[in-house]
Amino acid sequence: xxxxxxxxxxxxxxxxxxxxxxxxxxxxxxxxxxxxxxxxxxxxxxxxxxxxxxxxxxxxxxxxxxxxxxxxxxxxxxxxxxxxxxxxxxxxxxxxxxxxxxxxxxxxxxxxxxxxxxxxxxxxxxxxxxxxxxxxxxx
Numbered sequence: 001x002x003x004x005x006x007x008x009x010x011x012x013x014x015x016x017x018x019x020x021x022x023x024x025x026x027x028x029x030x031x032x033x034x035x036x037x038x039x040x041x042x043x044x045x046x047x048x049x050x051x052x053x054x055x056x057x058x059x060x061x062x063x064x065x066x067x068x069x070x071x072x073x074x075x076x077x078x079x080x081x082x083x084x085x086x087x088x089x090x091x092x093x094x095x096x097x098x099x100x101x102x103x104x105x106x107x108x109x110x111x112x113x114x115x116x117x118x119x120x121x122x123x124x125x126x127x128x129x130x131x132x133x134x135x136x137x138x139x
Contacts, residue, residue: 030114031127032105032134041138043100047093054089058082100138108133 038044059065062078108130109117117130 027116028112028114029123029127030105030109030112030117030130031120031123032117033120033129033131034101035121036131037101037134037138038097041135043138044097047097051090051093055086058086101134104134104137105130108137 059082062082064075064079064082068075105117109115112128112130112133114128114130118127120127120129120131
């Protein structure tokens with residue numbers, strides 16, 4: 001009975017070794033530099049331009065293009081409303097880009113036989129860089 005715990009540990013270790021050695025080939029880890037994706041992809045630039053256009057439209061719509069004056073007593077309320085709409089639109093675009101990037105990363109990873117993809121800023125060494133392909137495919 002006193003050898004039972006050691007026997008169980010041995011069996012678990014043997015099972016772990018068997019699982020790792022029979023895993024059917026080497027698993028590849030991919031990395032993606034998301035900052036480069038945002039900086040260099042045409043789709044990210046398009047969404048960024050949409051955000052800039054919305055900002056200009058909000059300035060115009062809420063009459064915020066000119067410098068504030070003392071007579072403009074409700075300007076602060078208009079600024080808050082414009083900023084809230086800007087933030088909501090920005091969040092919507094960020095979620096849209098995130099979903100599109102995730103779909104493209106998955107597509108590229110599957111095509112290249114990569115089973116795990118990590119952001120390059122958390123990887124110290126190694127990994128297959130998928131960034132260029134993700135940028136190319138992100139429309």
